[in-house]
Amino acid sequence: MDNEIKNISRRKFLESGLFTVAALTVVPRHVLGRGFTPPSDQITIGFIGTGKQSRYLVTEFARRARVIAGCDVYAAKLEQFKSITENLYAKAGSSAKGFKTYKDFRKLLSNSEIDAVVIGTPDHWHAINVIEAAKAGKDVYCEKPYSHSIEEGRLMARAVEKYKRINQTGNMQRSWKNFRIACQLVRNGHIGDIKEVKVCCGPPPKKYDLPAEPVPAGLDWNLWVGPAEYREFHSELAPPLDRDFYPNWRNYKEYGNGMTADWGAHMFDIAQWGLGMDDSGPVEIYPPDNKEYKYLTFVYANGIKMTHEDFGRGYAVRFIGSNGMIDISREFFDTLPSKLKTHEFSDSEIKLYESNDHYQNWLDSIKSRKQPLCTAEIGHRTATVCILANIGYELQRPLKWNPEKEEFVNDDEANKLRSGIVRKPWSLKI
Numbered sequence: 001m002d003n004e005i006k007n008i009s010r011r012k013f014l015e016s017g018l019f020t021v022a023a024l025t026v027v028p029r030h031v032l033g034r035g036f037t038p039p040s041d042q043i044t045i046g047f048i049g050t051g052k053q054s055r056y057l058v059t060e061f062a063r064r065a066r067v068i069a070g071c072d073v074y075a076a077k078l079e080q081f082k083s084i085t086e087n088l089y090a091k092a093g094s095s096a097k098g099f100k101t102y103k104d105f106r107k108l109l110s111n112s113e114i115d116a117v118v119i120g121t122p123d124h125w126h127a128i129n130v131i132e133a134a135k136a137g138k139d140v141y142c143e144k145p146y147s148h149s150i151e152e153g154r155l156m157a158r159a160v161e162k163y164k165r166i167n168q169t170g171n172m173q174r175s176w177k178n179f180r181i182a183c184q185l186v187r188n189g190h191i192g193d194i195k196e197v198k199v200c201c202g203p204p205p206k207k208y209d210l211p212a213e214p215v216p217a218g219l220d221w222n223l224w225v226g227p228a229e230y231r232e233f234h235s236e237l238a239p240p241l242d243r244d245f246y247p248n249w250r251n252y253k254e255y256g257n258g259m260t261a262d263w264g265a266h267m268f269d270i271a272q273w274g275l276g277m278d279d280s281g282p283v284e285i286y287p288p289d290n291k292e293y294k295y296l297t298f299v300y301a302n303g304i305k306m307t308h309e310d311f312g313r314g315y316a317v318r319f320i321g322s323n324g325m326i327d328i329s330r331e332f333f334d335t336l337p338s339k340l341k342t343h344e345f346s347d348s349e350i351k352l353y354e355s356n357d358h359y360q361n362w363l364d365s366i367k368s369r370k371q372p373l374c375t376a377e378i379g380h381r382t383a384t385v386c387i388l389a390n391i392g393y394e395l396q397r398p399l400k401w402n403p404e405k406e407e408f409v410n411d412d413e414a415n416k417l418r419s420g421i422v423r424k425p426w427s428l429k430i
Contacts, residue, residue, distance in 0.1 A: 042064075042065050042066040043065045043066065043115045043116055043363055043366055043367070044065070044066045044067075044068050044113055044114050044115045044116070045061055045065045045066065045067045045068065045069075045114065045115070045116050045117065045118060046067075046068065046069035046070065046071065046100075046108045046109075046111065046114040046116075046117050046118075046138075047067065047069070047070040047071065047081065047117070047118045047120060048071050048105045048108060048117050048118070048119045048120065048121055048129050048133075049071070049072060049119060049120035049121035049122075049125070049129075050070045050071070050072040050074075050077050050078050050080070050081035050120070051072070051074075051077055051120060051238075051247065052244070052245070052246055052247070053120045053143060053246070054070075054081065054118065054120035055080075055081060055084055057118055057120060057141075057143075057359075058081065058084060058085055058088065058118075059084075059088065060359045061118060061359060062085060062088040062089065062092075063088075063092070064359060064360055064363055065116075065363055067085050067096070067099075068096075068098065068099060068100065068113060068114065069099065069100040069101070069102065069108055069111060069114060070082060070085070070099070070100075070101055070102070070108075071101070071102040071103065071104070071105045071107075071108040072103070073103055073219065073220040073221075073223040073224045074216075074218060074219045074220075074224070074238060075103075075218030075219070076216075076218050076219075076240070076241055077241065078101050078103075079101075080241060082096075082099055082101055085099060086099060103220060103223070104223075105129060105132070106132065109132055109133055109136040109138060110136070114138060115138065115139065115366070116138055116139035116140065116141070116166075116366060117129075117133050117138045117139075117140055117141070118141045118143075119133070119140060119141065119142040119143060120143050121143075122224075122237075122247075122249045122250075122255050122256065123145060123147070123148045123249075123250065123255060123256045123257060123261070124148045124226065124227060124228040124254070124255045124256070124420070125226055125227070125228075126142055126143075126146060126147055126148060126152070126156070127147055127148065127149075127152035127153075127155060127156050127227075127420075127428055128226070128227055128422075128426055128427075128428065129142070130142050130156045130159065130160070130167070130376075131155060131156060131159040131428060131429075131430050133165070134159040134160050134162070134163040134165045134167075134430075135159065135163060135430070137163065137165075138165070139165050139166040139167070139362075139366045140160065140165055140166070140167045140168070140376075141167075141168045141170065141359075141362050142156075142167065142168075142169055142170065142376075142379065143169075143170040144169055144170045144171050144265035144266070144269075144379065144382075144383075145257060145261040145262065145264070145265035145379075145382070145383045145386055146169050146265070146376070146379030146380055146382065146383040147379070147380060147383045147384075147387075148228075148255075148256070148257065148420050149387065149418060149419055149420030150383075150384050150387050150388075150406060150418040150419075151418050151419040151420065151428075152419075152420055152428060153379070153380035153383050153384060154380060154406060155428050155430055156376055156379075156380060157375075157376040157377050157379075157380045158430055159430040160375075160376040161376070162430060166362065166365045166366050166369065166371075166372060167372070167375055167376040167379070168358070168361065168362035168365070168372040168373070168374055168375075169374040169375070169376065169378060169379030169382075170358070170374075171265060171266060171269045171374045171378070171379065171382060172358035172374075173266050173269065173270060173330070174269070174270075174273065174353075174355065174358070174373050174374050175355040175356060175357060175358035175361060175373060176330075177356060178328060178333040179270050179273075179328060180352055180354065181333070181341075181343075182270070182274065182317075182319070182326050182328040182333060182335075183270065183273045183274040183352055184345060184349070184350060184351065184352050185326060185335070185340055185343065186274040186275070186319050186321070186326065187274065187276060187350045187352065188345070188349045188350050189321075190323075190324065190340050190343065191319060191320075191321030191322075191323055191324035191325060191326060191335075191336075191340070192321040192322030192323030192324060193321060193322045194274075194275065194304050194319060194320070194321050195304065195305070195320050195321060195322060196304070196305050196306070196307070196320040197271045197274070197275065197304065197305070197306040197307070197317065197318065197319055197320070198306075198307050198309055198311045198317070198318040198320070199264070199267045199268055199271050199306060199307070199308055199309075199317050199318075200267065200308075200309060200310045200311055200313070200314065200315050200316055200317075201259055201260060201262075201263035201264040201266070201267040201268065201308070201315050202258065202259020202260065202262070202263050202264070202315065203258055203259050203260065204257075204258040204259075204260045204389065204390045204393045204394075205250075205251055205252055205253040205256055205257055205258030205260075205261075205390065206251065206252060206253065206258070207252065207253060207254070208229075208231045208252040208253075208254050208255075209252075210231075210234035210236055210237075210252075211232075211234065212232035212233065212234065213232075213233055213234050213235055214233070215233045216235075216240060219233075219238060221233045224237075224238060225423075226423070226426060227421070227422045227423050227426035228254050228255055228420075228421060228423060229254045229421050229423070230423065231252075231254055236248040236249075237249040237252075237255065250262045253390070254421075257383075257386055257387060257390055258390065260308065260386050260389045260390055260393075261383065261386035261387065261390070263315050264308075264385070264386040264389065265382055265383060265386060266315070267315055267316065267317050268382055268385045268386055268389075269378075269382040270317045270328065271306055271317050271319075271385075272381060272382055272385060273352070274317070274319055275300065275304065275306075277300065277381070278377070278378050278381060279377065279381065280381070280403045280404075281300075281381060281384055281385055281388070281401065281403040282298035282299055282300050282306065282385065282388065282401060282403070283299060283300060283301050283400065283401055283402070283403065284298070284299040284398065284399070284400055284401065285297070285298055285299075285388055285389070285391070285392040285398070285399040285401060286298075286299070286392070286398050286399075287392045287393060287395070287396045287397065287398075294309075295307040295308055295309035296308040296309075296389055296392055296393060298385070298388070298389075308389055313327060313329065313332070314329060314331065315329060315330075316328060316329035316332075317329070324336045324337055324340065326340070353373050355372075355373045358373065358374075361373050384406070387418075388401060391414060391417045394417070395413065395414060395417075399411060399414055406418070
């Protein structure tokens with residue numbers, strides 16, 4: 001019997017329904033400190049990318065799971081991440097002894113002790129990271145925006161499905177109550193027929209134009225660039241430890257998709273959720289022409305228009321209906337009429353997927369093998385809207401989009417922009 005148990009792999013154990021029954025509290029919860037999960041219940045996690053966002057995410061995952069490894073091409077950041085992780089466990093009365101570090105994410109993926117990975121790399125790495133993680137049998141939490149190109153996003157979703165992985169995309173506003181309630185109000189017709197949606201999320205990207213700087217010691221710049229177009233190093237892309245800001249690679253199209261995707265992955269995501277378009281998208285894109293279209297405008301098949309514009313309330317979404325309006329952001333939730341804000345939903349009304357903890361939702365889904373709140377498909381569809389906006393800005397002419405085929409209608413030039421550059425020896429093979 002003992003040998004039989006030993007032959008059951010940890011991952012198979014997690015994926016079976018036995019985990020939740022058999023994983024009893026061998027170690028009392030108080031040993032790990034308040035809010036920490038005992039080792040017997042824990043999923044083991046490796047981080048791919050250990051920069052600023054991952055330094056935040058590890059504080060969330062370390063008390064819910066067991067973070068046992070990290071990977072980064074910048075040695076100083078990797079060591080800092082290891083130190084942060086060890087300190088988190090030390091403060092909780094536990095230990096991160098045995099924490100492993102890697103420069104090449106493929107070696108991290110080959111570690112059979114790791115059940116799942118958190119991907120916090122720049123956008124141009126997401127596709128290869130997710131696809132290879134799925135092939136390696138790891139479940140995935142991938143930061144938003146999910147993909148760097150439309151083609152990549154579709155391949156990522158296919159890989160997750162093919163290898164039966166649990167993928168949570170980091171569009172965590174879906175796990176905030178006010179955003180969910182706002183979308184439920186829209187979906188249930190409480191502001192009438194939706195006429196227009198306004199989304200404010202910042203500008204599109206630009207071509208890389210920074211001067212070359214010396215590459216700091218301990219940074220493998222060629223590996224940082226990886227599958228993307230090679231450009232010379234600048235510290236705005238990978239800032240040193242003494243410059244604590246979110247790096248600006250996201251502003252350059254070689255490595256990111258601008259604020260239209262960085263914040264758009266949050267705000268367009270809420271618009272898509274409220275409109276019930278998680279498996280679809282707009283059918284027409286119009287760039288601003290200062291005549292009929294003052295702002296970049298999407299048109300959906302049902303006639304609803306969505307504009308990319310600053311409507312004076314910061315990064316936010318505004319739903320305009322025939323009988324009311326809803327403004328929603330991280331700072332406010334306003335409804336017209338005002339009483340909608342406290343509406344009690346009946347059993348007969350549409351109820352959206354409810355999660356109040358984006359990180360725990362992923363971990364619970366890993367155990368149950370049920371889909372999490374923000375799947376690969378949802379992440380891909382949201383990122384697609386952001387990328388469509390950028391293509392509209394770049395081409396500066398009206399475009400027709402087929403969301404079922406995921407291609408532009410009779411437009412070879414636009415269709416070429418669905419794909420990104422994948423520099424050899426990297427590939428998107430699934």
